[in-house]
Amino acid sequence: MLQSFSFFIVLFSLLFRFCIIPCGSVSSGRSCQEKSSWSSRKRIMELRTKAIIQPTHLKVVLSDCNMKVVNVLMKLLSQQLGWEDLFGRRVKVCRAITKRQMVENDYGESWIELTLEVISKHWHVDLLPLAMRFQIITDSLHFVGSCSAVLQATNKQMFLENCIAAHMFLPLEAFHFGSLLKGQFLSHFSRVACTGTALEQLRSLNVLRALRNCPEIVDPMFVDFEHDRDIFIVRFAILDGGFRSKNNENSKISNTSPIPGSAVALKVRYNSIRRVLVDLRVKLPNGACGRRIYFHLNYPPEIRKYQRKTEDDEDKVGSDGNRWRSIPETDDDKRDNCAAINESPYFCLQLRQHVSDHTLYQLLSRLRVRAVLSIEFANLKSRYLSVFDYVDAPVRFIGCDYRPYAYDEVIIDKERNYEPPFSRVDPTCERKIRDCDVFGLEYLIAALLSRGAVVKDQILIDERARDAFVDMILQRFRDNEELTLEALERLINMIDETKQVPCLFTLFQKIRNSLEGQKDILEEIYHDNKREGYQRVRKVIITPTRIILVVPELLMGNRVLRTFDKDGNGALRIQFRDDDGTPLRVNTVGLFLIQTTTFNTLSRGIYIGDRHFVYLGSSNSQMRDNGCYFYDDGKGGQAHKIREQLGKFDSCNIPKMMSRMGQCFTQAKRCKVILKRQKYNKTYDIIGGRDTNQASYIFSDGVGKVSKEFAEKIAFDIGLGTSVPSCYQIRHRGIKGVLSIDPSLDQRKQWTLANNIVDNNRMTNKQNDLAVVFRPSQDKFKAPRDEYIEIVKYSSPTPVCLNRPMISILDQVSGMQNFSVHERIKKRIHDLLDVHLTQLANMLMDEEKCRERLNELPLRVNVSRLTLARGFALTQEPFFRSLLRAHIKCTLKKLIAKIQIQIPSHLGRSMFGVMDETGQLQWGQIFVQCTRNIWLKTPSPSAAKFILKGKVMLTKNPCIVAGDVRVFEAVDIPELHHLVDVVVFPQHGPRPHPDEMAGSDLDGDEYSVIWDQELIFEHNEPPLDFTKSTSGNKIIDEAQVDLEMRKFFVNYIKQDSIGSISNAFLVNADLYGITSEVCINIAKKHSKAVDFPKTGDAPAPLTRQWTHDKNGNMLPPERAERWPDFMCKNHEPSYISSRLVGQLYRRIRLLDDALNLTIVMEENVPIMLDPDLEYPGWERYQNIAKTQFDSYHAYIRSIMENYGIEDEGQLFSGFISAIRNRINDRDTDDMSFYNTNHIIEKKVSAVFKAYRHRFFDEFGGFLENTLPDHDDKQNANIQERRICVYSSSDMKQKASAYYIICYRNASVDKSHRTLSFGWLIWDILCHIKQEVRMIHGRSIVQSLDPLSESASEFIKNYCEANAEDMKWTLSYVMKTKQVARILEPYCSRYKGLEDLLYILMKWATLHELLKEPLKAVHICLLLIQFGLGYYANDKNIMQVQFLEETKEVIDKNSHLVCNLHSLVGGIGVCLLKFFKFLSSRTIQTLKMLNFRSVGYRSLLMRGQWIKLNEAALKTFFSISLTGRFDHVTLTGFENMNDKSFNRKIFGTIEIEPFMIELPVESPIHLAKFREKIRKHCGVKYLQMRRIAHRKKDRVIVSAVGTLESLHRLRDLLSIRPSVNSYANYKENNDIISRLIVERLEKLN
Template identity: 35%
Template structure:
């Protein structure tokens, strides 16, 4: 805090700067005498200043170490007049009353306006000038896109704070020199300048999209971080797009990712940010929007997990043509709430006005923001249909249980086409989590569809116009997968969120708590066996990561989860048994033996599990969430691998018994480790939801209602706190103590956003995400690292005649692969060993360990 109005007794103006401390100040002596000029500054650390109010005084050390405030006083601050008072200084225009508008780069500023028109020119856009008497309309769009991109990068640099502003904006001549250099470099090589800007803004860690990433569908999206005091622009980040980005952001300038954070880059919490500040920050930006690089952006929507992270997508409110029409008609600038383009996009995404309430509307709209890979395999309307669900039994509200809730079918031939389109090699996953129009859920491979089509072709049968519409069915959806209505497209395609793959499983704290207490309830022998096995897994985890013990934070992260051996447990998507052969209490489990094969080919070694098996769904809340089943071998289900198949019979669906889950993409921990096995299942908890309150959607106030709900969720977000409190009470009083489930019971997924825990089911953990897309940041990093490893390994063998002439055998002898990462050298020559040692020392030597300012 800066106080420029300090008036002591002599009435001479002074200025003070107050610092609020997180820890005591560190004092270092950075002065040197004239006789010491040939030596460097020693920077000796002092406990106190060696001067008090007068030359013979010295302050007490506690005066510094115990004070939460540190104040520096100056007799005068002439720079204040320069920064805030000068009418000719660009910095002064930057710090006007409207602090969210970057005056230095405003489209109304004469200097910057001339810079843009001289730098971004129509004649630099390539098009067939021989066939055009005037530039096509798309040329003007390209110019506007380039102007926006360049302005955004300059604002991104300036938004880094005074360290940049003080160098560029204190003097008009300096600002003009900077713009002149940018203009010359842009005209000489536009791509190189943009890349250099991004590197400067992100500490030189940005990368261009590789050809493989472009082919997979990745793209770069701009991100803005908004805090209570400032707006920080982030250079475009690489991510897998969603339906909105693919359909309405063709040039990367129409849609922005926005994240709301406190000034310390942590999430805003009432305990430290205050309710008023959070509400003001969110409401001002989400209702009125903001302007960036000459364009006005407004709140469009968000995915479920994005809102849990205080994020959203913003879109330009109106096009350039709509802006000109509005100003010409109304003789004024558009109102902050005028957003015709956003309203039109929401209408095109689907009909959300028929939802029961605003909570359901935001949940369904959020489906359109799930990161997914759009398949280029198209299909016609007669190749899919929607069939009724498998139902049975009734809950306490009298509604039928839906055994096939969220799971449909896909033919093996069509699944193979999707796998080839996703570049999965010869792998054909057994299950795909998808988004299609207003539907969501999973599609399990069912060869019956292929047999049905083959039988029709063999008998020369033609499809009718009834419900099935034809014999060439590729996809079968369920009624439970239809969440909202949307417009049909000429060429239909599914969006893949993730697919079944070999995945390890680990014990987390809630799971361990249930195993510990339930085993104790069942028998002494069971309790001893389970606890001994948990301790054994913990010991193995600590031994395998001994280095992490040197760092407390890393050690705590390691202790949060204990991995289970890959031949004793897996994480799997759940599907339904469409053959009807599985009985209540039975499951079918077949898994790929090598968990490292993320895209296992058809000939990969598999194993069908039989016998006792334990399942649960994270997060586990109560004792009944961990269930014991009997795994059986059903030959007609051998086409399903790395998924757990549940029966369609019984009084209640087995997934619903585990934390109230369903089969629309939930993952289950499947464990057959005898040391961890419970003797039997405890009584399943009833997660039936109360009937939601019906409140019709007011279209005119829809955006305002969405924003109000968003604000309420952020300010009341206590899921993590409740989860920790529940875990603490369960450890202290036991899982079956009175009051725990009354206080922490969770209900319907339909109210996943309500902020009222009593209206939420299976959403007690803030780590849980409704749209757990496979294409996350971790997946992107893994793909980038794989590409780098492959390139460097191929380069390593170049001087030895190429890697194909050097390798002796594959890592897996049964696997046919042309990937350098799948092979190794049996007996390398001495020269190759020396080069390998040099590579290792270069990568992992002492200079590398101290690269980030600390040693490992």
């Protein structure tokens, strides 16, 4: 009875919600805001109804299935998957289920995809029962094991929109680590919640309660899903006796711990999850059904263990503890579980039975949103397989031994006898492989096994499988060595990239067979790469838990590789990384794991086959990246011999020695031009002045000279032709630095030849005929004689950007100097950002800019042929707009992260620094000559140039303190005209100018040179003293050098803190000022950190507490307590930065939010077909097109799902915001030639090419029907750029069918649009467009401004449909004589102006802008002023003046009447330009709006039109981003007060959770505040969760709402601290969070 009553209540509420139209309040007086359009309300109702009945797409993936069984399954799903219950709740499978057979392009196994359309009004109740029904149906047909069926739920309509913050204390029955192979889960490690006796279980529970400081815990094992932190943590306790003190520890620590156990936490980050698979029908021992969630992970979970050391260790209670490699276990078969856990890609959680369906549904909904993944359901069999049951490996591979050998300095000071724990190797397999005598084969097999369980579960499952696999490889190897090695490399790459690894036997054979006949091609590629100086080098990634052998990668060679590893078999490139691919950091990994991971590897080396690779050395950049080279030590001592042959190094200072040795590992191209010994010499350095150590400054530090003749030879050799750079960054023997061209060397040679001077004196000869002159400062060590020079880099025209540190300096230094200077520089930087953002908007609004950008994308569709003359407006075409949106999104992401603002190339460049060899430049002067065209990377001698004169600003990145950005006087010195695209510094003065800028020199440092006069200071600030500290050298025994090198490498990783110090400086400079004492202290530490690789003198850690300076004044902590908003630290308390960087950040963020909202809204807007591409008779090919589209769509979606790519626009443009699948760190490896983006581009191009070729198969083939595109000379020989010049009628019909089927499907399946299929045959679409337009008598040439014409059409239709309302509205605006006297003359003379005024009034009304003091007349008069050109001084507006001043009303038939509709683009162009003006910073920064110029006495002061500016900004970018001008983009329905309106349709979005300080102890008060905040801000959902933190007032906020409501939320919960004040900030530091509480208490 109660259930029936509840049902009727629900039914009544639904009827009320969807069938009753809420009425607005009625008033006797009418106004613009009270009048509502019925057409708008009707549109809302239509969309609301459509959202209710729209079917949802589900996908079923079938593997290795019989077609008869598939057909039976389709029938059963149609009949039994849906249902209708007693309450009328209905789930229905509508339409026929579509089936498509899929064959993986990249050699994978085939599969079948079924697409279902299902209708349900209550997915929150129906999803899990539907999935259960699916599993029952598939189980009845025996879809288990290799014949598997998976249901994929992706559509967001099926999941909750609510932003539930967390699911805490979900009880677990057990968890498992393993792999998924052919539908079967192989568990390698399991732990159940209840282990041991009842007493042990109780003790374990008590340990967990005590260590978590939570007596309410009732389950011995549970999981916390913290969605607002994007992590989940499995927690349990172990009875290991707890903490045990060591003999040498403080005697105060008791030897008996009060808590006899440890708390273990397994942490998984959502961004590491590649797949979520749910099994709702796990058979339990008691016969019931359990539920499991399988997480496919990119890298192992983070294992932490916490032990309470002392009774007074209260502040650490509840922490997760220190990192561990494995889970401590007492059972013998589970004790050594490191490999079982860390090599298993799947982490399975088995929930307890009493976890409700509702909770599970909520959990899956949040995982779908926060992890951005589809949720899959399937029946999975499970069995246990111990890793100790693997058979012996076919090759020997021993990596890092993680036993505690490097626990502390005491231990690592002593070398120990070491016996490596050799792995079990089958001697027969090992002998077979070794008999091939090719190390590459052994390495690749070892690399295959290093992938862990996904490989071992197939190869090492038994001896038969292992031997069969080895024999198969060896057989193919004997047939062809090169192709087999290539096949193994591709096999390994495919394992890294795919979510579901197929049968390795079949996969290898497919890859190997596909390579037949490609031997010559591969050899040619390898030969070309080698000729260009590239080498293939094997790389090994070492993490705290795994060692991953990577296939050989292409990188530029270095001296060591060229000399000692010509065949590529001797060297390994090692990179130390955390498991997630980030650098090892003490605060995340811990000292113990860093030392045992790095030092053990460096000390003991790596064994692969019969080779032992040991530490050799690293370049300076490689060490910064935590990398080094290992080399095959042969029979012992080989690495030491190589070091000896590299040169003689002073071992008194190990860091400096390693830095010098690093020159030999620097990537550089070896020049084939011979440099004979008699052709170079060494001259003196230019010195002067003294530093604080009383050492002379070296003005020529790092710079030498090269003759023009020799520079020309180098340029020709490295492929620059006649382009001769003015400066080369070089390495030669023990010399490093740059060489600048000096014509005097050529002149001296010519003079001696002309005068027949022959000097037999050896030293004199070296003065008269020299190609190169080096300096002592360039000579770092003695090296063997070499006749070849190595080129690292050369000068060329290079753009320059502003970044956060530099903007901070410009902002604060200008503020210290002068108010007007400060305002000028701030305005200019804002203007530069405007230029940048305008360029982004223009890509979507301007056809020319749109095509320029599209031509820079991967070459698949030749947009140069889709011209306006052929009828194509690409700014209106959804597919091409999606590519540009992806580019904009990626650009904005980088802008937000770095605030990098481009300096126009005619106002700034990045350049090498060199010295004036003529000595004419004086102190404070520089010489700069630039190539005019920055895009000429190899400018010829005749290329146009210009010379700078006047003030120029210079800095060198990273710039930190105020004095790092300096102003110089640029002068013209005729004797320096041979130097181009470099900055020339003087050789005179008290201190070298480069040294004044962050302590730089001239050995290859690049300087930012800016001559934009609007950015330049009035004078220079004093430079900081960057004198390096001198440390006493100690004599080190030769036998100890290797040990000391390894120790320093480990210490460098532990001390690497440049990034954190730079961030600390930026934050403290924002709060306290760039010249504050705390910032100066941090700057000194930064300088020390930069020099640490050479000095070995590490900076002191950043302070964490308030301290006192020498005068007793309070100094804030150097490590930030709160972060400015521009640092994007959402999981730390932040504040709104009032400085320039913060202002810029918020402007960029506003556009990014608008873009995200637009993307959400676009999913609900139907895709419109271009009628000009509907060719008569296309229906003949409808079925073929449908079949091809389904197959193509599945392949594209497969790539996107595999790499976690959000949409097709990102995939095809290459601008991918985030890639989920990153097994190794290729994407963070600057030395690697290839990265994941490159691989994805190749995959997409292969699919596009295959289906484009397939189109032409029935017409005789692709090559028969296409010709090279001779208009595109640069790409004429590329097969993919061939075009179909002559197309038959059948071809046009088929191409049209491809387009129509694709776009119709996009309107139905909105969440999985694949528009690229429609443009596979882009060349024939050109023919169709022209022919159809001619048939229908339409102009072939498309509009020059399609967006403006679209706006004009909308305005016309809207005004005609609302003629009465328009008449009333305008009469209301002009009800006073004063206003009528101004507006009526303009309206009578300019036809269409009334339409513009009316549209603006409706827009302003619906955005609730017409509130005092802003009135309707102000907006109308502002339009008049804009049209008259009053604001034409803003270059970014590019205003079109469309009005002339008039004061008389004229007859509508007069010849003086001007028709605004006749403008290019119509009146739409006027409105768009006006919106652009209203959204610009021009109107934002005006001091006042004065309307006296048009005859109206009224003033608006700055700040009174803020809402107008914000609304216009949103509207303008919404129009530009969507390419539409309609009800949604113009009026923004999300602002309407209709509470029953379905906001989901029009783009409510979830804000990224952020942390605030809220000192509210009671949960009741927190709930009260939450409700207040929700109502005040208007967000749809709001969650506030207090988290465990060392400071107990931390709360994480999650919310869903419109863009405006979320902005109100952030604004309400943000603090704005005072800047440049220690005292005020310290005073308020403890109570600053009370500011938010006080603000919230004032809310109604």
